[in-house]
Amino acid sequence: MYVEKLNTPLVAELQQYVAATEFQFDIVLLSSALARNDKAVQSSGGALLVACDSQEDALNLTEEYALLEQPVHWLIENTFHLQNNQLIPGHHFVDWRAAGVLSMMLSQLKQQANIHQDKVYVEHKLALLSDCLGNLSLTLSADGTIKHINQELMLKMGTKGLSANGQSWQTSLPIPSSTAKARMQQILADLSHTHSMTRLPPFPIQLDKTVLMVDGVAGPLPNDESLLILRQVAQWQSHEWVEQLSEQSTPVTLLLVNPDDFAELNRVHGREVGDQVLEEIMQCMSQVLRTDDFASRYSGAVFAAHLPETNEQQGQILASRMLQKLRSQAFSKKKLNLAFSFGLATLDSEELLGEQSPLELFRRANAALQAARSIGGGKLVSWQPQFDANILANLDRMSGKFSQAPSDDFRLMNLQWDIIRLIGSTHSLQTFSSQVCQLLATGLQSKFSGLYMQQGAHFNCLSSRLISADIDEDTIHQWAKTHIKLDPNGSKLVQPTAALSSFHYVVIPLVTRSRCVGFLLVCWETSAQESARKCAEQLEQVTPNLAAAIDRIMLLEQDENRRVGVDKEQSGEHELLFESPAMRTLMQQVQLVAPTDASVLIIGESGTGKEVIAQQLHNHSLHPDKPFITVDCSTIVEHLIESELFGHRRGAFTGATSDQPGKIAQADGGTLFLDEVGELPLDIQSKLLRFVQEKTFVAVGDQRVRKVDVRLVLATNRNLPDEVAQGRFRADLYYRINVFTLNLPALNERGDDPLLLARHFIQKFACQYNKDITDFSNASLDKLGDYHWPGNVRELRNCMMRAVILCSGAYIEPEHLILQEQADDNVVPIKPNVASIASTNTNDVSEPQSEELVQIAELLAEVVALAKQQTKVLSVSNWLEKQWLNQCVLKWGSLYQVAQQLGQSESTIRRRYAKLNKQDFSHDELFPLTERCNHLLVSMLDTETHSVLWPSIEATLHQIVIQQDVSQQHKAKLLDVTQPTLRKIIQQSQG
Ligand SMILES: Nc1ncnc2c1ncn2[C@@H]1O[C@H](COP(=O)(O)OP(=O)(O)OP(=O)(O)O)[C@@H](O)[C@H]1O
Known part of the structure; x- marks a missing residue:
């Protein structure tokens, strides 16, 4: 504040105000000397109150x-005869003698200062609001x-838009209906009093010939500005139509048509199919319409049919015909059948409402359409007067949602829009929940936000965000x-009895x-x-949407998992799941190196998941459409490599x-993926080196040098520098392939990934085996949490597969989780008595021995009996x-681990595994025996000493085959051995 001339009684009065108000002035100067040139004044940025003697003084000073x-x-x-219009822009006279004007002004300045703080925030959100609410926006002073x-409105306005500013x-945007115009003026005038967001009723604006x-x-x-965010809901063909409507004396009907679940169609089949369907809907509608009728497409997937000279009854007949036609139509080549909602409204000649007609007609048809949707869609609803009562009730409810504080309104709306946007944009519960927590943290300035989902009798955290060092998330x-507990009906929460210290929550x-289904926990x-109290109120308004969205996403996920699970299993495609920082960092490196032609070594x-990463590198390479070829160097017989x-x-x-x-x-x-590259023999390594250096090679038995363009990805679980x-590994090759190395962390270094993966695999296998498994019980979660997964993702995957097979309830319990190391701790060594099995001829057990070994002997006898009957000999061994x-x-999770456990060479195991898995044993009669065999093996593996188990099972089979009444040749075939080997087997078993 400045005072230019000090000889006025105003000064004392001003001083009083300044002292009394809680508003903080940046600068108060009661001397004129420093005023205009003072740097502090210039940089203060706030409004200035300048006191002076007369109007003339003020005009001079402006x-x-x-x-x-x-x-x-x-x-x-x-203040007599104040003439504001003589001042330059930005200057105002203030009649301070008018009642309370000075205090009002001071409080206004205060508000302005507060608003100023919010302004950046508000402006930032405007773009968002206009995205959510509509596409056209304009700001008014x-x-x-x-x-x-x-820009969008500018485009619509054409040349008029260029000169519209100011x-x-x-x-610039004339409203052709005077009623609507008066209403809009009223709304805008009210804004400054109410300080609240106001919904606009539909109204027409005229741009050239279009309404x-x-x-x-x-x-x-x-700064006293207003913002209009407009959503285009309909486009009239021409101005004439509006005029015709208002002048006519015949009834007119408007029909609004909307395919139900169109967003879902778009999501499932893609936008292109969606657009195609919309086009076909329009064509289909036109086939039913008469020559004078006119069909147009509103924004989104709402269509309108304008039916002039049509009363309600005629309109309904036409609409029913159209509904019939649309329902029976198979849209797009995909042969999609759709349901439709119809809203119909008629203005009868005696009811014509003058200029308001098109507006009123639209409003009614729209209300009818909403009513059709709200009863589940698929229906035609005609407008009825009681709809208005419902709308009023809705508006009433809405009005409670807006407060007197615009920034709170913005915040709530912003949160709602953000959540609405999220709802539409993600179909993963994990992503959705973590984004929601992020929103709650930033939007409500909370210290912690967490989304907990019901799991059995408890709630587990799905996602959370902590912005405080005072407490840890655990x-x-x-x-x-x-x-926090559920009430016995499962419909309500019992609020916590003990408080959470250091936070208000x-x-x-x-x-x-x-x-x-869960709850939100937000702490300040x-x-x-x-x-916190205010935010909680706001949150309560958002949570019904949130809960419905979570419910929907869960259903979608279950559905999707079922579908994707089957697809992926069939196509062999691998997906990659992770959340941990270690994997995120690795994936950033993958993204970085994938689109280059550098060789990548995965350790x-x-x-x-080395192979999965190799596949990712290929998928994100410059040529994802080209072949991805895998060679497992450890499974190929040495001389064929x-x-x-x-x-x-x-x-x-x-x-x-x-x-x-x-x-x-x-x-x-x-891409060529060389898995287990450390297994390559040295001579092949030399040949590979040449290929790596020159991208050329010579085929075996050929002399021609060939050149190819192949991106190499290599993997090993060996320590190559040691090799x-x-x-055992050529140094020059090592340096050549070690251009870019990706170090894949072990699963126990990946934070919460094991649980993420475990849940994923449980869902996947539950779907595959048709089981209704919801989740892990708390005890099994504890068991999982204590385990360190030496066999990594593969072990986890296999463990989950077994858990699903073993589980018959809704929750995976600890006994379903057979963990390798824990199982090993419980080994009960037994000494198999092969001779006794042989002597009992599988039935009569004369000595105590493993129950399962006897059972497997019985089973093998059955398999051998079956194999003997086959025309093409089946190798039982x-x-x-x-x-x-x-x-x-x-x-054990991997062939490497299998080899370790069985004390055999890894390459032998790999070779056998590769060979056996190529063989087909899919005889119908063999199927139940295979199932029984697998069951027995599972339980034997859990209780027997692994290294001696296979020899005893194998010996059992040998005994059974040897005792069969068939030729030696036939026996050799049953055991898939040569005759000399068979002789040796016979000798051994007799010795
Ligand atoms: N992050 C992951 N998300 C989902 N599945 C994964 C992930 N990582 C690995 N898997 C799965 O785990 C199994 C083992 O992966 P993969 O064969 O790629 O491992 P690897 O390191 O190449 O093993 P090995 O060294 O024994 O060849 C596969 O079924 C794979 O689909």
Whole structure:
């Protein structure tokens, strides 16, 4: 505040005001000397109150104040005949003698200062609001002149838009209906009093020959500005139509048509199909309409049919016909059948409402359409007067949602829009919940926000966000788990009995379909009690949407998992799940290196997902459409590796009956993934080195040098530098392939990923095995949490598969989780008595021995009996070994681990595994025996000493086969051995 002339009684009065008000002035100067040139004044940015003697003084001084970029309010001693219009823009005279004007002004300034703080926030959110509510927006100053028009509206306005800034909005966007115009003026005038967001009823605006029907919201902005966000709801063909409507004396009907669940159709089949369907709907509608009728598409998927000279009854007949037609139509090539909602409204000649007709007609048809939707869709509803009563009731409810504080309104709306946007944009519960927590943290300035979902009798945290160092998340989760419970009906929460220290918190239940599916826990500092209370109120308004969305996403996920599970299993495609920081960092590296042609070496323990990462590298490479070829170097017989990789010419070696391209040639243009590259023999390493250096190779038995464009990805679980030091891996090759190394963390280094993956696999296998499993019980969660997964993701996956097979209830219990290391601790060693099995001929057990071994002997006898009847001899030993290895892999997670556990060489195990899994044993009669065998093996593996188990099972089979009454040749075939080997087997068993 400044006082220019000090000889006035005003000064004392001003001083009094300044002292009394709680408003903080930036600067108070009661001397004129420093005023205009003071730097502090110029930088203060706030409004200035300047007291001076007379109007003349003030007018003289405005010139000098013109350079200041802040509003200046002149307070003059003599307020008689104030003439504001002589002042330069930004300056005002204030009649301070009018009742209370000075205190009002001071409080206004205070408000302005507060609003100023919110302004950046508000402006930032405007774009968001206009995204959610509508596509057209314009900002108006207090007197109704346009300050800003968004681009979309600018496009619609054409040349008029370019000159619209500074014009009155009614000139630029005239409202052709005087009733609507009066209503709009009223709404805008009211804004400054109510300070609240206001919904606009549909009203027309005229742009050239087109009439746009719009609705939206209007809200006050800081600095006396208003914002109109308009949503285009309909477009009339021409101005004439409106005129015709208002002049006619015949009835007119408007029909609004909307396909139900169109958003879902778009989501499932994609936008392109959606657009195609919309086009077909329009064509289909036109086929039913008469020549004078006119169909148009509203924004979104709402269509309108304007039916002139049509009374309600005629309109209904036409609409029923159209409904029939649309229902029976198979849309798009995909043969989609859709349901439709119809809203119909008629204005009878005697009821014509003059200029308001089109507006009223639209409003009624729209209300009827809403009514059709609200009863589940698929119906035609005609407008009835009682709909208005419902709308009023709704508006009444709405009005409670808006407060007197615009920034609170913005915040609530913002949160709602953000959540609405989220609801539409994600179909993953995990992503959704973590985004919701993020929103709650930023939108409500909370210290902690967590989303908890009901799991059995407890609630588990799905996602949370903590912005406070005062407490750790586990403490909050633990508190929530212990103190927040469901009522016995499962429909309500019993609020916590003990408080959570160091925070002020709210617990808001998420109730949908009369079931409490979870709750939100939001915490603030204890001092923020008041704002916490307000936020909680706001949150309560959002949570029904949130709960419904969660419910919907869960259903979708279940559905999707069922579908994707089957698809992926069939296509062999691997997906990659992770949340942990370690994996995020790794995936960032993957994203970085994938679109280059650099060779990538993936290092990681067995089962960590090296192959999945290799696939990701290919999927994100420059040529994802080209081949991705995998070679597992450990499973190929040594002398065939060269030919497998580089190919061979016909006659290159015995058995090379034709030219064969190798894997390298097959991968041309794409990616070659060499898994277990550490297993390659040294001579092949030399050949590979040449290929890595020059991208050329020579096929076995060929002389031609071939060139290919192949991106190499290699993986190993060996320590290659060690292998180099031991002379088992070529140093030059190592340096060549080690261009970019990805170190895949072991599963126990991936934070919460094991649980994420475990839940994923449980869902996947539950769907595959058709079981209704909801989740883990708390005890099994504890068991999982204590385990460190030496066999990594593969072990986890297999463990979950077994858990699902073993589980018959809704929850996976600890006994279903057979964990490798814990199982090993419980080993009960037994000494198999093979001789006794042989002597008992499988039935009569004369000595105590493993129950399962006896059962397996019985089973093998049945299998051998079956195999003997087959015309094409079935190798029982291969069948048995296949089941054995499969169960071992399921138990230990990887072939590497299997080899370790069984004390055999990894490459032998890999070779056998690869060979056996190529063999087909899909005889119908064998199927139940295979099932029984697997069951027995599972339980034997849990109780027996692994290293001696297989020899005893194998010996049992040998005994059974040897005793069969068939030729030696037949026996050799049953055991898939040569005759000399069979002789040895017989000798051993007799010795
Ligand atoms: N992050 C992950 N998300 C989902 N599934 C995964 C993930 N990582 C691995 N898997 C699954 O775990 C199993 C083992 O993965 P993969 O074969 O890629 O491991 P690996 O490290 O190549 O093993 P090995 O060294 O024994 O060849 C596969 O079934 C794979 O689909």
